[in-house]
Amino acid sequence: MAGGPSREYNNRLIRWVEYRLPIFSAVEATIGRDMPTPKNLNYWWSLGSVLFLALIIQIATGIFLAMHYVPNGAMAFDSVEQIMRNVNYGWLLRYVHSNSASLFFAAVYIHILRGMYYGSYKAPRELLWIIGVVILVLMMATAFMGYVLPWGQMSFWAATVITNLFSAIPWVGESLTTWLWGGFAVDSPTLQRFFSLHYLLPFVILGVSLMHVWALHVHGSSNPVGISARSKQDTIPYHPYYTSKYMSVIGIALIILAFLVFYEPNFLAHADQFKPADPLQTPPNIVPEWYFLPFYAILRSIPDKLGGVIMFGGSIAILFLVPWLDTSRVRSARFRPTYRYFFWIFVLNVILLGWVGAQPPEGAALVIGRLATAYYFAHFLIVLPFVGWFERPRPLPESISKPVLKSGTPAAEAAE
């Protein structure tokens, strides 16, 4: 937590509370007037606020949905229709909840890509990055279990496919899967426990997010230039500069969310979800939500079941190693002309993997998927280390405040 003298407040009530529980100065130190922030942050730094908004929206809508939803195989689908038709504004709660999940993942992917472009994960922010990947994993678990709850065809078969992955683990796989299911197949016991965990995990995410912000505030935000702030001239207080800057982004995020919710609420949904779960009929093409498609593509690229599971887990686990895989001494891709190309190729590759994940795993899509999977890992295991070693970075400016370098001198600015 931020040290230093706490602020003097004029308001007596605030002083009374502050003396007993210094909540006001804590807020000021976190996002207020006492949080020195690099003055050159661009809009790619706004996603943290958007993510916090998305989490609050999901928790609020989720709690009120849970007042009406029934987590039992026989009643779940009907209870969702009940919410849509009979609960006052139930349709609104439901559509906001389902579409905010997409907002949440869109924001987190952009947030992660920002980190990869600007080298935000470099020392001393490695643990900040790792905590972030933990949040990503928690989000994926939460979203997966949440998708099962409406108990439509895709809910049931996504649960079946993903829980079946665990049976690939040698020795303990079968028992582990039976334990997860609470039975011999995905059925109501599975649904019931997924509901309990789906309610729990967002609060775990909330807690880990607070740790994420805590870790951030030890050394403060990085910035687009990648050079640490060195003097007061390099920073401005978070409030009112960044609060005002990022409110517009929140506004735009809400506009996009509102457009989906009110005009195309099922644009990102699958038609099969509106059929009740049928254990005796598999949908012709089982597809997860869009935000899982790249990982799904990686899973299905490997012909071996255990191999697919390992690569699927590996594709997320590799993110934990990024701070050490990237050998560049320069943080920001703004000064890394070679790496920049590879960054955008990586983005294109992930989008391509997403497309592959939506196709049936055969023919050209399968071949492309395998190549794209190989490239995904190559980016982390080959591009990051080698480009870091061999690249000739552009000269860095002297400081954040002086973006234009004095002529001639390539700065030997190491990532601190």
Place this chain on the structure above:
Amino acid sequence: MATTAPDTGEGGTRRDFIFVAATSAAAVGAGLAVWPFVNSMNPSKDVLAEATLEVDLSPIEEGQRITVLWRKKPVFVDHRAPDKIAEAQNTALSDLKDPQADADRVQRPEWLVMIGICTHLGCIPQGQRVGERLGDFGGWFCPCHGSHYDTSGRIRKGPAPTNLEVPPYSFVNDTTIQLG
């Protein structure tokens, strides 16, 4: 530390107005956004649809009492015999803990319609089925704490503070009432 919020000076009024406008608009938006959450907790449309119930009186013989479920509560329908009606009408109001004339509790004297929940602490009084205790006043008896109700459903003895509640109802025709 860098300078904090920009000082008010020239153009201060304009900037303050925009700031106030933006924050109040956001506050209004947040307030409006709260309403769907609060309203979602109000009774849902299917619950409200069950708000009325038609009861067919024709199978109820004189002297017979039936219980129906309305809005998840028991409702006593009593087809009163003339002696029970007379008892109810001839009671002095000064004898009543919660004074109410029988004529104020029924629309037609032979039909008594009441919510079958004791006004003390919510138990369902006995007296609807043959063999149950009617209490000292020929009406209903609540076994939980010993409240006695008379043939008009008024509290006569025991801890209950008020008479058994009469729900809103109307006669659709001579043999049918609608509750609610």
Place this chain on the structure above:
Amino acid sequence: MTKFTNVLSAAAVSLALATGLGGTAQAAGGGPQPPMHEWSFNGLFGTFDRSALQRGYRVYKEVCAACHGLKYIAFRNLVDIGFTEAEAKALAEEFEVAGDPDEFGDPTTRTAKLSDTFPDPFPNPQAARAANGGALPPDLTLMTKAREYGPDYLRGLLIGYTDAPADFELAPGMNYNAYFSGHQIAMAPPLSDDLVEYGDGTEATVEQMAEDVTTFLHWAANPELERRHQLGFQVMIFLILLTGLFWVVKQRVWRKLDH
């Protein structure tokens, strides 16, 4: 950024949009794309045509309800498509639902009330299959959401019964349909000209009935649509104004900063 990375990032964004718009909104594995129709409920200001809804209800009641349920619609909901409460009550009384057991414990039936939902035409799936040559007629409440292309698919299916091409092998008991996945559907063509008599005098051609019943079923799947569009308009305007205000605040705040 250099020009080439500009190109790359533009390619990334457009690829994302293209795959998003083209790739994820569909449950793949369906039949050929049905013809796209202009519906009154599409678009930002879309609403349901009340007379189409009522004609569509008539088609559902007289043609489809024999085999297909509508379990999530209650008779009181019919007030939202333009019937009065008395008319809706009369429509309800055309249906029988399960009543309370009698004094011997045997099941009874009674006429439906406004608060009841549409009863299933068959007591269980097995009875439904037995009456339909082994095929299970699905409930129709969510049909326009449960199929790729939604209402266009449903209308296409209803007008898409044609003769099978010469080289197509049609299994016994099946019917050829241009838009059904696999082209073989167990349901015989349900609509024929003048099958239903419309109260408002509209000619009941197959195309007309298909359009009307699809409109009705799209309402059944999305009864909140008009309210959603209306509230959406208000919310969007508010958010656009709010974002504009925030933008101005940002400009004012940052202007004070000396670079």
